[in-house]
Amino acid sequence: MAGNEPSTLTRRTFLQTTAFAAAGAASLATLAGCSQPASEGDASKEDAPVEVAEEVYFQSCMGNCSGWGCPCYVHVRDGKIANITRAKLKCPDGSDSPYQETCLKGYANIERMYSPTRVLYPMKRAGERGAGDWERISWDDAVSEITAKWKELQEQYGPEAVAFMSGSGSGMATISYTGRLQALMGAMTIAPCYDNTGMNVQMNHGGLGAYTIGHNEHRDMVNANNLFIWGTNPTESNIVDYHLVSQAKENGAKVICIDPIYTTSAAKADIYVPIRPATDGLLAAGMALISIRDGHEDVAHLQTMTVAPFLVKDSDGLYLRLSDLGQAEPLSEEDRVLVYEGGEAVAFDAASNPEIRGSFEVEGVAVKPAYQILLDRLNEWDLDTIAEMTDVPLETIEELAAIWNSGLSYIFTGFGPDHYANGQCGYDGMFALMDITGQEAKHGAGCSCTDFSAPNTPGLVNTATADLVGVAAPGRTIHAPHFHQLMEDGEFAGMTAPKAAYIYICNPITNEPDRQKWLKSFDAMEMVVVSDMFMSEAAQYADYVLPVAFLYERDDLSSTSNPFVKYTQKAVEPAGEAKGDFEIITALGKAMGFEDYFTQDLTTFLASCVTNDAAAAVGLSWEALQEQHAIWTYPEEPQVVGLTDIILSATGRFEFYHEGIQPMANVGQEWDMLKESCWFWEPPIEAWPETIGGFEAVDEAEKYPLLFISERCKFKTHTMFNNSPMILELDPEPYVKVNPKDAEAYGVTEGDVVRIENDRGYVVIKVVLNAGVRPGMLVIDHGWERDGYIDGHYSDLSTYETWPRFEQDNWFDCLVQMEKVQ
Incomplete structure (x- = not known):
């Protein structure tokens, strides 16, 4: 199988020199530093190659960039990651896999790993939330204090007094183990709501295919x-x-x-x-x-x-x-x-x-x-x-x-x-x-x-809660658009506001809309715990921050969409006292009194994820992965729903008409089933600043005439890669793109500083003129955190107003005004 090929390159030690490429015809003795000393005046003396011992490990990017967890090799010298090289996996027909295009962000992972913003030790808040005052504590104390508070709150208010919130910041298997603790605790889920409209409309239309959730791979x-x-x-x-x-x-x-x-x-x-x-x-x-x-x-x-x-x-x-x-x-x-x-x-x-x-x-x-x-x-x-x-x-x-x-x-x-x-x-x-x-x-x-x-590989199964069916399950789910109402009112749709939150693989303070509401909701909680590799903006407003091992510092399975199931090898020891998610959750679970449910080690868990009938049918096993590191488990032919992959809608057909459709979450909103059952068009809630075709401009447009959106850019994946010096050299600060016609109307030019605001908040930022931006629009790259802006924050501008059918983050449905500051 083509997936066997990576095994010839992984975990081997070899001699390499800084001048290897230029040394083409040099002898092995010279490369190894065994040649006779150069004579005085020999120009090669200062340039003599130095022997460097290097180990190479198979790894994968974490994904979450609409990519595929691109496979790669990491090179270790003196216990440090020194280089990343692109893997060259093969499709079953021998051609190069199309799913391994490591980009500039993937190569920047070395800088992220060794960034000064890495969280190296468990930290406890020592001052006001967000003030940056911390004290270092031991793992034992952190686990003891966190779980003692959880127990106290659940005993007093019930299991849903503690909530868990995750995002899409990792595509690795071990992160799923957090669900085991959440189920055993019966904790509430705070669900971020990015991309729900796009995803659910696809599911409404074509169902969930066996190999691809979308329609065409x-x-x-x-x-x-x-x-x-x-x-x-x-x-x-x-x-x-x-x-x-x-x-x-x-x-x-x-x-x-x-x-x-x-x-x-x-x-x-x-x-x-x-x-x-x-x-x-x-x-x-x-x-x-x-x-x-x-x-x-x-x-x-x-x-x-x-x-x-x-x-x-x-x-x-x-x-x-x-x-x-x-x-x-x-x-x-x-x-x-x-x-x-x-x-x-x-x-x-x-x-x-x-x-x-x-x-x-x-x-x-x-x-x-x-x-x-x-x-x-x-x-x-x-x-x-x-x-x-x-x-x-x-x-x-x-x-x-x-x-x-x-x-x-x-x-x-x-x-x-x-x-x-x-x-x-x-x-x-x-x-x-x-x-x-x-x-x-x-x-x-x-x-x-x-x-x-993207490909949905058979054989890799999340077993974190497999043995808990009928034994334990998470509590109810509150979606982000209504979470803040729950926190403000104390009750919503039959739920009671949680008193504590455990937040992992997400950064809601920056990545979710209406940032000020998140700050108020954090303040309304008695304890917020964030596990992260970095001191993210969410971590800055937490009470405890737990340091997570980087992806190169742990063994794992890559579950990010890819036709290959990948076993990623621990290449170096974790920085400081960082631990993998599996170890963190195991420690918290045992301290919560669930010792009998946290007895397996990491290897046992990873092996269980690829030990099933579907895995066996495609030649996937833990033993094979340890040897080969990447195994293709996907059909050779590109998968197309309705052609190679069956339509798994309720009718078995493509559904442009949705019989009896119900809202994604029924929280008492007004609901027009007949209207929502088939295509129609109505304007967005806020982003309609002009009266056109009989549709009146929204009331907000009189005060806030400009449409604001946050554009994705190649330099970030949400807030990831904000701590890479290499990327910051290319993209050093946030700016707002303004059409030259709007710039003239508002009296601003390139490099001016403007204040953009609405009733929810403001941001102060530099102007870049861009004729490619539609007149009447302002565009800021998504992903910058608080410290990047001159003042304010772009996430303060967006809103949680949502459509009845979906629980959805509508970042672009936003109007603002702009004025020159300097």
Whole structure:
């Protein structure tokens, strides 16, 4: 197997010199420093190579960059990581794996590991929260004090008095062990809500595939004739994916970039389409209407692969089933959804040419096919209005539709639409366009969405809580948009506010919206514990900070999306007194009184994650991983939902209509099931500063006329890599991008300092003029922490206002004003 190849390079010691490459023809004796002393005046004396002992270990990046936990080798000299080199794993056919494009951030991990901001010892707050006053304490004291407080709070207020919160800061297996302690404690979950709209709309449409959660695995995009980069900027936020875009273009694909901002991805595209923010769904609707008008409706695909012919009752929006006609028991296996064919309703799987348009009456029940509902929604819009609303000329929309229907077309999207409260309008529109034209379930046609379309390897299983089923489980979940209301009011949706929190692999003070609310919620807690490698902004506001070992300082399994399951080797000892997550949780678990549940060692746990039937079926085992380090466990063919990977939606079909859809979390919000069941378009909650097409500008626009977004950039993964001198040399400080027209209107120029504010907060920051930014927009790179800004914080500007359907972080749904400071 191709995955065997890394074993020849790992964990070996060899002699290397600083001048090895230049020394080409030098003898081994010279390289080893065994040659005779150079004579006086010999120019080679000062340049004589020095013998360096080096060990090489197989490792992996942590991922969370919409990448794949890129494999690499780390080189150790004198007990220190001295170099990182790219791995060269092979696909089963012998070609290079496309999932190993180590980027500048991956190479910067050495600087992160040895950064002065590393937390080396358990720390206890000595002053006010956020003041930076700390005292070093021992591990024993930290564990004892933390668990004593947890016990006290749970005894007084119940298990959910302690909450756990995690993010996506690690793709390694050991981090999952934290879930074991949380389950045994019955602790509450605080759920961050980034990307929920983009992820859940995909799941609503195509379900969860066996091998890819999204629709098309990334490497399938090279088969497209037309590649639409829509709602993402892969040159910045998907660096390790972009080579697939380049390969598609080399293969002859036309690349179209749809974005409000002229990005590097736009510059590399054949066609750039600037669009009004938060109107992506309308553009998709316009392309769909033109496709239908011009005869590109794929009726056979709609009939057989989608819910288009399924009859929907006018009365309640639910599918008409045999049980509605008294011909089957409700919810039984025989209770088929009905379609209309030959003047009567028949079971969907008994029809050969069902109707997809029209309105019918079946035994007194008024019904219509789901596709008719979609058509009715689309036909509420005319093309001229769509052009006005999107700010995309009608001739351009016509051109886009013509390109879309000229061959195999593929959408490479991301979480740009997701960050407006109406993001589902964009995603639902894209999927409806694919359904109508049959541009899916084919190689080269469909959709990829960042890490949601990355490989999902069989055989690697999280066993952290496997033996706790029926024994213990975490408490209830409070999602971030309502967490602060819970903390402020003490009660919300039947839950009581937690008194303590354990926060790991996330940095909510910076990465979540409405930072001031997080500070107030932290203050409302009696104890906050943060485990982290670095003194992050969240850690700065904690009561205890526990030092976590860096990924090169522990054995682990990489569970980040990749066709390879990877065993990553401990290369050096942890810095200071840092410990791995497994060891930290084991210590806390035992101190909480769960000694009987924390008896296994790290090796036993890791081995258990790859000891199962699925692993055995693909040749994966702990023993094999120790020898080979990386094993391909994925199908050789790129996976496409509906083609190679089955559709796992409730109906087994692509669902542009969502029967009986319910909110992601029902917390008593107003809910319109019929509206949310199929594509529609409404403006975002706040980011609508102009009156256009009959949609009035929001009230906030009178005071705050500018739209603010935070753009992802290649120099960070959220707040990771803020402590790399190499990257800071390239990107030393935050700045706001301002269109020159806005700069003139506000009397600012390049290098001026401005104050950007709204009712939630402010940030003081330098101006950079950028004509690629849409007029009326201000753009700041995402990921800078408090110390990077002149004053204030960009996360103070964003809001937790959210759509009823999703618990969602809507960073872009934000209006501000700007004034020159100096």
